[in-house]
Amino acid sequence: MTTRLHPPDQELWSALAGGDEAAFGQLFDRYARAVHNHAFRLCGSWSVAEDITQATFLVAWRRRGEARLVDGSALPWLLVVATNTARTEWRSARRWRALLRRVPQEREAHADPADEVVGRLDDERRMASVLSAVRRLPRAEREAVALCLWSGVPYAEAAAVLGISEVALRSRVSRARARLARKFSTDNRQEQ
């Protein structure tokens, strides 16, 4: 089953390229969740993921004339930008934070429910454990796993944005799977 988005990304991006801020807002509404979750899976921190998400959309705005939409979807491009931003986060986050105009927060009136907070902490612990294993993979394989397996970007679309062949991308993911399986097997043997 295919889902048609209205307005289609291509239409939104055309408006964006013309400087349409409303189109930018729509694009953010459409993909902020996906980018935020992708960023979290790369860095393991919800708060850093928020910075990466905003940085990604700022890049989208600044590079709106140059983005490559694949099959009419902006998501693969945005996720690749998020991946690149996460890679350089430790040296770039401050500059993005400095760039953003902060809006006063109403912390007291809208505190997070306790179970939400606990759930997010659990996520971070779980993700730290996953990342400790995945970080041993070569960077290209690590990012291929995040993009295609975790964020579900189709191989063809991810390969197009990355500028590599689909075969090469599938190969990266396959190698990553094999390495992780070996690690899992070794860890299990050591525990026994």
Add this chain to the structure above:
Amino acid sequence: MTELFDPPPERDLPARQVTRMRAELLSTISRPQRRSTRLRVAVVAATAVVAVSAVLLVGRPGLPGAEPSGGFELVAMGPTELSPTLHRSVEQCLDWNAQESLHTESSAEGGDASEGGAPGASWPAVTADDLAVAAQRDDTAALLFLTEAGYFTCEVFWGRAGRAPGGGLGGVAHWSQRDWLPGPVQWLSLSSTEADGGDVAVSGRISARVHRLVLEHGDGGSTTARLASGVFGLVTKGAEVNRNAELVSYDADRNEIDRRLLVDGVWELEHCYVDPSGQIINPPMVGEDEPHPESPLVADCRPAERWTR
């Protein structure tokens, strides 16, 4: 994939968080287009991962022009010092540089060339003669090319033999601050093994009064950079370079003349810098919660230092 390596399920962004993030973004993009100098200087960059064939690296440790089969670090200050491995990385970067069609006037403003890693960046066309620094640790090389008008940075991740290397490209085609430095030192290329540091390869520019440059890792260790003709390059080995890491410059008399956090780079310097004509080449860093001043006062800025090769 084994369940053990599956990430937690996705979460919704809380509505109020979405609202705030959205408002901040819209507020940011809606501000008057006073293009900050800081934004005109792209730092490191972005990603144009290209598939090509990789090459097996072989050699013996300690011999000029050869590399060990195990871990190694190399720093070459220009095209005349290239080992076979570095030469290969240079060729790869030149190939990627040539493949990119965006040597256009789109970056004539100097500006949005490679902010934050967007695909499709623009940079100057370069040749091997433009190579200023080539640094390599094991299978990862970081190169800096300087042209008459701008600069180009390139990272190559070779991976294993027979596998396609990946890389990151960046730079600025027309660089308005080319003749000036924000103080004695300015890094232009920084790559790291981990998202939060680890081992790093750094290259950039120095003024004539810098005779020694040391990276203090922040973990108790330090690495001395190689200097040549207004540029520097360094590669750490087995370090845990962290957010406290500082680049420390010394003059010919071994006096410390400058100390700055590495991660501040060229974007977020604590001070603004002004050239003798009164032109501010780097505005000061603005804190998260501080208002964005329209323009820093020249009197508050430190003197920029002239850069020559």
